[in-house]
Amino acid sequence: MEISELGEFGLIDRLTEGLKPANDSTLKAVGDDCAVLRYPAGKDTLVTTDLLLENVHFDLTYVPLKHLGYKAAVVNFSDIYAMNGRPKQITVSLGISRRFTVEHIEELYDGIRLACEVYGVDIVGGDTSASHQGLVISITCIGEVAEGKAVGRDGARDTDLICVSGDLGAAYMGLQLLEREKVASAGQTDFEPDFAGKEYLVERQLKPEARKDIVDALEKNGIVPTSMMDVSDGLSSELMHICKASGTGCRVYEDRIPIDYQTAVMAEELNMNLVTAALNGGEDYELLFTVPLSDHDKVTKLEGVKVIGYVCKPEAGCAMITRDGGEITLRAQGWNPLAEK
């Protein structure tokens, strides 16, 4: 069905049909000039936003619309968790070009709604508009954290331990794989991409998850990170953000950086440096955080969390200690679409 048959308000009605708020803090959702939220006393409000543009942040040749919707929501949730908070509401703005039908946009929205269901988040507003070129997705997420308990980037202190959840570099390798298959498929109509044995990489790229479980585990074990970020631009870049904001240096150990087996195999196949991929590949959405040295025993017991290094004085700079004991200065080679064009 052509979107023009429904018009803006008709499309919004259709997309948001049957939405029921899951959170007490959502007083009024879609359908007025504003959403109305009521957070209980003792809570601070967190706000984050992301803009995704077709052919800059995603390529619809190999990204299914439902996955795209899911990921677009989850990356915002990830920013809220990275402050030690819990996501509660999102607004969704879409710019839609003529080649998309109502069914296309429903598929995208299905992905957004699924992510919201999984993470207990309410869709409370948005904007829907024509776009002359391509798909535009702008999501803003609002979350809560206990008063004064938001964890920023600026609290890391000398001797703190540096920890990271999950493994790194897989989403980047998934992107390389998808790009390779896209090139291989060019001009063919019945091309079957070969992802055998690399399903994890594809999933990390197309359907990342936010680490709610880690934030829950930290709370349960009484660990309050001194600083925290999610790894969206690459470990190297994020470590430097934390050190810059905190006025510190850092050391991370090459042999401590968690890397999945499939990531290693793929790097080998593509003749790429594995550690470079893990340091600079973005979109892992793992949590990078620092804890006081006194939390060593508690943090090493957490499942899916690895201590990869320590915070040091600023004059020591930011470096990786290689397997042979050498030091390589970290550089932020993270993904920079503004420089890269």
Next chain:
Amino acid sequence: MEISELGEFGLIDRLTEGLKPANDSTLKAVGDDCAVLRYPAGKDTLVTTDLLLENVHFDLTYVPLKHLGYKAAVVNFSDIYAMNGRPKQITVSLGISRRFTVEHIEELYDGIRLACEVYGVDIVGGDTSASHQGLVISITCIGEVAEGKAVGRDGARDTDLICVSGDLGAAYMGLQLLEREKVASAGQTDFEPDFAGKEYLVERQLKPEARKDIVDALEKNGIVPTSMMDVSDGLSSELMHICKASGTGCRVYEDRIPIDYQTAVMAEELNMNLVTAALNGGEDYELLFTVPLSDHDKVTKLEGVKVIGYVCKPEAGCAMITRDGGEITLRAQGWNPLAEK
């Protein structure tokens, strides 16, 4: 200067340099995964968002970037006021194509910053990205309202008075004028547009204001509207939104609709129906609200507010009473960029 020289983080640093929060509720602004806000007990939080796309919502041939930034912020403030609230924070996401320089984006941001200064709003976050086509602006505004005092669209009741602030149709006429001068200037290098005697129309289109003063006046005079909206898609469309949400009908009087002299002259010049322009022309950002009949004396004393009709039972439908006493059924012919393409 090319934006690629600065990169994303450099550009953000430059744009947000020297920003100082004006509101106590802004604990942490730009520079982390999220902004952190703390609203006092007894306040509800309002959230609204708008997506603006080049050549759909604005034409840079005649819209100066600074005005565009100002307007992009103000239209969001307007949605907060339309809920009887006060805007406090915004996030600003920009998609920037290659033809824009750092100076261009600074000009746009200057307009956003000016609007924030005028209305006492803090810029607390955002996202900046490359765009392959044109400029994309997505702004989310967060505001506050006393607990339970948000005014939605659904509270209008039979016999309520319908009120509107300012005058209507001028922004639409300003757009017609700008389009006319654009056509006239095509291919000429030293074209001087002729806006003499029509400055008000151009200003209403390029630099609208949100009606903070009206919300303040309502509060000062102890008037709590039963429903309220801002007029962004046209009076006719907004009246029908209120009546649909409230389950009522309405009558408005043609001779009561406030229209500026310049709007009337321009309609004459363009041979357009003046009342149609006032009913269906969008982007006025005036406040449309209903009050109980018992507030008649209070509301008629408000400067810049006019009673234009009344709310009636749903079976009577929505209509305008013409100068000769006839009735014309209202139709929402408001601006619909999704149907219009």
